[in-house]
Amino acid sequence: MQSIVKVSGLTKQFNQLTAVNQLSFxxxxxxxxxxxxxxxxxxxxxxxMLLTLITPTEGDISIFGYNLNTHRKDILAQVGxxxxxxxxxxxxSAYENLKLFAKLSGVKPTHKxxxxxxxxxxxxxxxxxxxxxxxxxxxxxxxxxIALVHNPQLIILDEPTNGLDPQGIADIRNxxxxxxxxxxxxxxxxxxxxNEIEQIATRILIIDKGRKLVEGSSATLxxxxxxxLQISVAxxxxxxxxxxxxxxxxxxxxxxxxxxxxxxxxxxxPAFNRMLAASGVDIYSLQARHSLxxxxxxxxxxxxxxxxxxx
Amino acid sequence: MWExxxxxxxxxxxxxxxxxxxxxxxxxxxxxxxxxxxxxKEYTDxxxxxxxxxxxxxxxxxxxxxxxxxxxxxxxxxxPLLIALIAADMISGEANMGTLRxxxxxxxxxxxxxxxxxxxxxxYTLLLLIWIAIMGLFLSMLIFGTDDLFLMKSSYVVIVxxxxxxxxxxxxFCFAALAMVTVAxxxxxxxxxxxxSIGPIVATMxxxxxxxxxxxxxxxxxxxxxxxxxxxxxxxxxEFFDFKVNDANEAIIGSIQYPDKIIRSATVLLVHIVLFVxxxxxxxxxxxxxx
Numbered sequence: 001m002q003s004i005v006k007v008s009g010l011t012k013q014f015n016q017l018t019a020v021n022q023l024s025f026x027x028x029x030x031x032x033x034x035x036x037x038x039x040x041x042x043x044x045x046x047x048x049m050l051l052t053l054i055t056p057t058e059g060d061i062s063i064f065g066y067n068l069n070t071h072r073k074d075i076l077a078q079v080g081x082x083x084x085x086x087x088x089x090x091x092x093s094a095y096e097n098l099k100l101f102a103k104l105s106g107v108k109p110t111h112k113x114x115x116x117x118x119x120x121x122x123x124x125x126x127x128x129x130x131x132x133x134x135x136x137x138x139x140x141x142x143x144x145x146i147a148l149v150h151n152p153q154l155i156i157l158d159e160p161t162n163g164l165d166p167q168g169i170a171d172i173r174n175x176x177x178x179x180x181x182x183x184x185x186x187x188x189x190x191x192x193x194x195n196e197i198e199q200i201a202t203r204i205l206i207i208d209k210g211r212k213l214v215e216g217s218s219a220t221l222x223x224x225x226x227x228x229l230q231i232s233v234a235x236x237x238x239x240x241x242x243x244x245x246x247x248x249x250x251x252x253x254x255x256x257x258x259x260x261x262x263x264x265x266x267x268x269x270p271a272f273n274r275m276l277a278a279s280g281v282d283i284y285s286l287q288a289r290h291s292l293x294x295x296x297x298x299x300x301x302x303x304x305x306x307x308x309x310x311x
Numbered sequence: 312m313w314e315x316x317x318x319x320x321x322x323x324x325x326x327x328x329x330x331x332x333x334x335x336x337x338x339x340x341x342x343x344x345x346x347x348x349x350x351x352k353e354y355t356d357x358x359x360x361x362x363x364x365x366x367x368x369x370x371x372x373x374x375x376x377x378x379x380x381x382x383x384x385x386x387x388x389x390x391p392l393l394i395a396l397i398a399a400d401m402i403s404g405e406a407n408m409g410t411l412r413x414x415x416x417x418x419x420x421x422x423x424x425x426x427x428x429x430x431x432x433x434x435y436t437l438l439l440l441i442w443i444a445i446m447g448l449f450l451s452m453l454i455f456g457t458d459d460l461f462l463m464k465s466s467y468v469v470i471v472x473x474x475x476x477x478x479x480x481x482x483x484f485c486f487a488a489l490a491m492v493t494v495a496x497x498x499x500x501x502x503x504x505x506x507x508s509i510g511p512i513v514a515t516m517x518x519x520x521x522x523x524x525x526x527x528x529x530x531x532x533x534x535x536x537x538x539x540x541x542x543x544x545x546x547x548x549x550e551f552f553d554f555k556v557n558d559a560n561e562a563i564i565g566s567i568q569y570p571d572k573i574i575r576s577a578t579v580l581l582v583h584i585v586l587f588v589x590x591x592x593x594x595x596x597x598x599x600x601x602x
Contacts, residue, residue, distance in 0.1 A: 048599075085409055087409025100322075104414070
């Protein structure tokens, strides 16, 4: 599959603070790429570097196979973005805002195009109202309309559900799914709402303090078949050795907080458990983890491990 | 670039704040005209008190040309404030609204964006001056009529023939435009350092006030820097109303006494504009957008 975004060794320093530290990842064509991290993890800084709002201290970004530094305008012509709050000109109407940004995106803004776009985000009836009369959700929808007006191939959404009510969040989630599945767009989306990401992301990157913790396919991490077992044992090194010397060795993941981590298919868990017991491993507890929230808390708690999951 | 400029002008003239400046100018000039219409005689008697007994004046001192000269004094503080309201808001206002980051994710060069913004603020400045000319000169000519322009300087009197006045106003307004564009460039430059409009507007006015004080104080220490301060040159438009005289001490129609002074002042102002805008472009190209 073709890499749409390829980031390598990306670093951004603000005086003494390293906001992003040697970050590398790639986004494949058609991905809904969930970008996760705690507050201050460096998500927004990374996204801003992808959009040329912030200049990296080090590292390379290529999008659509072109270097972002040397092909900025060509690349941005194919990128649509909503960054945090979807701020637009409050003294202009939704229609005027859309028209203005369509022009800046290199699109000839015909009345039909603009109205179709407003229709898509559910604002056609309010086209001529000034944005200052809009709710946060309506502004967010207008921001998405602006991001999509030039039919970009890559859509970057930084916290697109901020300030939205449950219905608004569901609308954004559905829109992302339509963009990805029906319109075949590649979407990078950062959010604090892990269950939302879990429902839509095909691949996930978790960062902390500007460093990559985990990057991988969400199918591997969170599908019903794949479960991460967190096992508390009496003797960690002996238990690890037992697993490594068994047919289960390939399932062993880096340990966390003094506990074994193993990635297994659900139906293999009983057999694996029997093997441990038969090998004399004393098990205190065995806990299945398969929600993104669990996984996120798990990987961001230690903050040291860097791992990669693949299909 | 042209499309950028159209967009910037569209934004400027869609904002109520823009029309506030035109309304403020209308009110200011209206108040001056009303005051001079009602109490003009007392005002001219007061001004002429120093010259009482020296000579008598035939004709109408309080005419449209004289009123406009009084109104042009607004250029020192009032008009710069109104210009700063827009120019100092061009970048900081967008940062404050959060639209700057959206604007810069579009496939446009930062230099083109910043130049379009500056040119839009220049056009606003020029339109404001044209409005001052309409209200201050043409309306005053309509209300008060025309005659020779009688100006009281500190130690002498200048009388400019009626037929020789209008082109001088054209020149004065052109020079005033250059001075006000310098103010716009300063406000524009300062707008890069803040994420709200108030800071750069106050900073612009503070710089103008401090530099004006330095320009007018006759202290040797400041005399060294005076020639380089843009505020020293902002009032050079007055030079258009000083003319050369012949051997018979008669005014030479169409002459300016110190044209080199006007050229020097215009050069200093132009250098300031280039420096302010150049620095703004340079900073904007490197700026990390964190707002």
